[in-house]
Structures are given as C-alpha cells and as structure tokens.
Amino acid sequence: MNAVGLIVEYNPFHNGHLHHLQQSKQLTERDAVVAVMSGHFLQRGEPALLDKWTRTKMALQGGCDLVIELPVAYATSSAEWFAHGSIALLQATGVVDCFCFGTESGQLTPLLQAAKLVSEESPQFKQQLESYLNLGLSYPQAYSSALHQLYDQNSSANNANEEEHFRFDLPNHTLGLHYLIAKERIGSSMTPYTITREKAQYHDELPTDLAIASATAIRKLLLEHSSLDVIKPYIPSSTYHLLVAQQQQGITPMHWENFATPLFHSLVVSSSDNLATYREIEEGLQHRIKYCLRSLPQYTLEQLLLQLKTKRYTRTKLQRALLAILLQHQKQHFQREQLASGIQYIRVLGFTERGQALLKQMKKTATLPIIHSPAAIAKPSTYLELDIAATAAYMLARSPEQPELSLMDYTQSPIRV
Structure with a gap:
C-alpha cells in the first residue's frame, strides 16, 4: 500500500485543509495519507493553538491515516530546513511514494525548474x-x-x-520550492504534486468565503471571541467538537503571551553574550533586544516585537529568535551539517486502522527507527530531547496547575481513531 504525503501544521484543521487532503488523494490516486505535522511550536516561531495530540485527533478525524511529528528543530526553522526535515521524514517511511502541497498558482513546472537551479x-x-x-x-x-x-x-x-x-x-510558492529543493538534495524518489489554493490565501486576516477561511483568519477570530460559533462555518464538525471539548475542560487557545513570564525572565537575566549563543540571534540582534527591553511601555510579547521589528528583522525572524531563547536552542546544535543529518527517528503521534496497516508495512520499509514513546528510548538523541523539552515548556504554560502534564511525551500513547 502506497500513500501520499502531506506536510502540515493544522493550526487548527479547517475546511481548506479538508479540501486539500481530499484533492490530494484524488489527484494522486492514493488511498492512504501520511501527514508530517509540526508539534507544539510552528514554522513562523509561534506556539500552536492546541497541543499536538489534539491536532492529531483533528487530522485523523479529517482523513489522515498516519500522523508523524516533525521535530521541533525543523518545525521552527526557516523554509529550507522545515522542508528538509519534512521531505526526509516522508522519504524515510518507505510507504510514501508521492507528496502534494498547495500553491497559489497550481503550477509545478516553474518550481521544479527553479529547484534544479538552486539545489x-x-x-x-x-x-x-x-x-x-x-x-x-x-x-x-x-x-x-x-x-x-x-x-x-x-x-x-x-x-x-x-x-x-x-x-x-508568495508564501506557498516559497514552501513548495523548498520542498522540491529538499527532494533534489536528498535524492528522494517521491513524485511531487501541487493543487491550487482556493478562496483564501495564506495571510488573509478576514474570511472572504462562506466556508473557506485561512488559518490566520480563523486564529484571529478564535483569539478575539469567546464563542466558537464565529469559526464554526470554516471548520469540519469534528474540529468544532474537539474545540468545544477543550473549552469545557477550561483549556483556551495558546498564544505568545502565555509564554511572556518565562521568556522575559530569560531575557532580563541573560547577558548579551549569552543571548548571542542562541539560534537565530545574529547581526547584533542580542544588543537590540537588551536595548529595547529598557524602553518597553509594558512587558508583553507584542510590545517587544513592535520595538524590535526593522526592515532587516521581519516579525517571523524575530519570533523564531525569541522562541530559540525560550526553548534554549543553542547554535551549536543547529549547524548545517547537523540539520542535514538530524532526522534520526520517526515519531508516531497517531493512526487509524489503515494507518496501523501502514505502520506494519513500515517495519520492513522504514529506513529510520519508529518511535511510539520516548519512554522506550534508553538514550534519546539531541533532537528528541529538544522535542521533549518543547512539550514540557508548552504544557507548563498551558496548564501550570498540572505540572505533571509537562511529562506527556512520556505518558501519552499515540492517538488511535
């Protein structure tokens, strides 16, 4: 059984994602879907709205068969390494023979040509x-x-x-290009496909359609309104019911301000030299951070980002830099050589009955160890340790009254749907 691979964040899973998933299966004529999904922190340097297991449930109920985690080292990287980690993971399964991504144009040829030029x-x-x-x-x-x-x-x-x-x-063209560059560099045999992104574009902050809205617009609505009804037209019923269940448990969507206290603690007690040791801190950014801290009208992440932003430092760049400080991602672990060879395991987050059949097949085809729980690993690799630490940081900020949840990477089994 061969599957189509998707590279996703599902923050949260919405009708546009459902359309992409269904169209990908139809276009590639594959019965199974393997999704590589970011964990608790995302490519734009932001925390996910919902924990990775809840988003895994959304993915499985939405039509994915197997969800594997993109390590945080790659999930929070620039497009180049985000793509490299994702493509390397799909290739390593041995059951994914093609992958499909959305683009603004639906055109693959210019991206393939460009990828060959710059790979x-x-x-x-x-x-x-x-x-x-x-x-x-x-x-x-x-x-x-x-x-x-x-x-x-x-x-x-x-x-x-x-x-x-x-x-x-364009955002999806950029990611698509880097998927194809990664395919060239890895020497992957997977066939690429693309479909046109319709009705809502990546950065749209307001819905313009009755049923399709960008994840950006949905997150904005979700964070600005207490009622889930405002986003109900744009998400599958399964996503809606999972969000309702979270709300009933008193779990609210996560955003950067949830991490203000630990982040500002790190910023104020660290010297400029110490800040310079973290990933994404370059070109004197450490000095700018220390300078801006002295003039902040209030200690909020939004105020800090506004003060730090310049023509050279984009908001995404700054968010990734601050996230590296929060998660203590030292530059020494993120050199090009390490990232190029850093995909060392396949972490399973969840699966369906068909996904279970894929996992059985992967015992023979996978080129990397398949991990269901870090608890079974005697000596975790550096990048797996970073994943465990990222979960701890996320869950402590989300549920400080339940510190035991910071160990969920050890206690939570893969989701079965």
Whole structure:
C-alpha cells in the first residue's frame, strides 16, 4: 500500500485543509495519507493553538491515516530546513511514494525548474543573494530576488518565456520550492504534486468565503471571541467538537503571551553574550533586544516585537529568535551539517486502522527507527530531547496547575481513531 504525503501544521484543521487532503488523494490516486505535522511550536516561531495530540485527533478525524511529528528543530526553522526535515521524514517511511502541497498558482513546472537551479547553491546564486542582503533586504526578500534573477537568466538562455513573471515570493510558492529543493538534495524518489489554493490565501486576516477561511483568519477570530460559533462555518464538525471539548475542560487557545513570564525572565537575566549563543540571534540582534527591553511601555510579547521589528528583522525572524531563547536552542546544535543529518527517528503521534496497516508495512520499509514513546528510548538523541523539552515548556504554560502534564511525551500513547 502506497500513500501520499502531506506536510502540515493544522493550526487548527479547517475546511481548506479538508479540501486539500481530499484533492490530494484524488489527484494522486492514493488511498492512504501520511501527514508530517509540526508539534507544539510552528514554522513562523509561534506556539500552536492546541497541543499536538489534539491536532492529531483533528487530522485523523479529517482523513489522515498516519500522523508523524516533525521535530521541533525543523518545525521552527526557516523554509529550507522545515522542508528538509519534512521531505526526509516522508522519504524515510518507505510507504510514501508521492507528496502534494498547495500553491497559489497550481503550477509545478516553474518550481521544479527553479529547484534544479538552486539545489546545489551555485557560486552565482550565492553572490546574487549576498548582494541583495547588502542592500538591506530581509533574507526572504533577498532570496526571492536572487532566485528571480537566476531564473530569468536561465529562461532567457534557453529561449523560454513561459512563466516569465512567476512569483516565487508568495508564501506557498516559497514552501513548495523548498520542498522540491529538499527532494533534489536528498535524492528522494517521491513524485511531487501541487493543487491550487482556493478562496483564501495564506495571510488573509478576514474570511472572504462562506466556508473557506485561512488559518490566520480563523486564529484571529478564535483569539478575539469567546464563542466558537464565529469559526464554526470554516471548520469540519469534528474540529468544532474537539474545540468545544477543550473549552469545557477550561483549556483556551495558546498564544505568545502565555509564554511572556518565562521568556522575559530569560531575557532580563541573560547577558548579551549569552543571548548571542542562541539560534537565530545574529547581526547584533542580542544588543537590540537588551536595548529595547529598557524602553518597553509594558512587558508583553507584542510590545517587544513592535520595538524590535526593522526592515532587516521581519516579525517571523524575530519570533523564531525569541522562541530559540525560550526553548534554549543553542547554535551549536543547529549547524548545517547537523540539520542535514538530524532526522534520526520517526515519531508516531497517531493512526487509524489503515494507518496501523501502514505502520506494519513500515517495519520492513522504514529506513529510520519508529518511535511510539520516548519512554522506550534508553538514550534519546539531541533532537528528541529538544522535542521533549518543547512539550514540557508548552504544557507548563498551558496548564501550570498540572505540572505533571509537562511529562506527556512520556505518558501519552499515540492517538488511535
């Protein structure tokens, strides 16, 4: 049995995700779906609204058959390493022979061409990237500009004019490109597919359709209103009922301010030199953090991000930097060589009956150990230890009155639906 792979956050699982899942199965003609899902912290440097097991239930009830966790080292990384970890995990299962992602255009050819051009990071591309960075552009802007320049030059050289104005800087195009770059670098045999993102775009902050809204818009509504009815039209009934169950238990959606106390503690007691040892802290950002702390009108994450933000430091970059400090992610564990070889296990978060059949098949096909619980591991790897620590930090902030929940990685079995 072969499956299609999806790379997801499901924060939360909504009707757009359901559409993507169903279309992916139809397009690839696969009966099973394997989802690589971020855990408690996400690619934009934010905490997930809901814990990873609740989101796993949403995924399984929405049509996924097997959910495996993307380690926090990759889940909170830039697009390059987020994609690398995700593609490497799907490839390692041995049961996923294709993957499908959404794009703004639904076009795969220009992304495939661009991925081949930059997968080896030619000296020409690196030089162009550096020149744009020296102009003061943020890294995403500089990367997109250098890619456009290289792509246009190559297209002209080959007398190719189709997709001449293809926008690589759109959010889903950017992620899709990096999935394909990762596929090239890993030498994956999986076949890529894409489908068009419809009715709601990645950054849309307000719903524009009666049934489809972006996760950004849904999160905004969820955090601004106490009633779940405001998001009910945009989520499957299974997601709605899980949210209701959480609300009845007194569990509210998580956001950055839940982590203000431990984060500000780390910021105020750390020296600039100490801050500089954390991942994503570069180009003097540690000094800017210490300077801005002295002028904050109030100690909130939103105020700090507003003070820190510049043309060079995007909000996403800053959130990932602050998250690295919160989770104590030292630079020494995140060198390129370590990230390139850091996928060392397949962590199972949940499965259906069909997913259980996939797991049985994976005993023969998987190229990495399959982990159902860290409790069974005598000596966890560095990245598995980081996952365990991330869960502890998340659950302590969510349920401080129940400190035992910080050990859920050891006590929670995979979800079965």
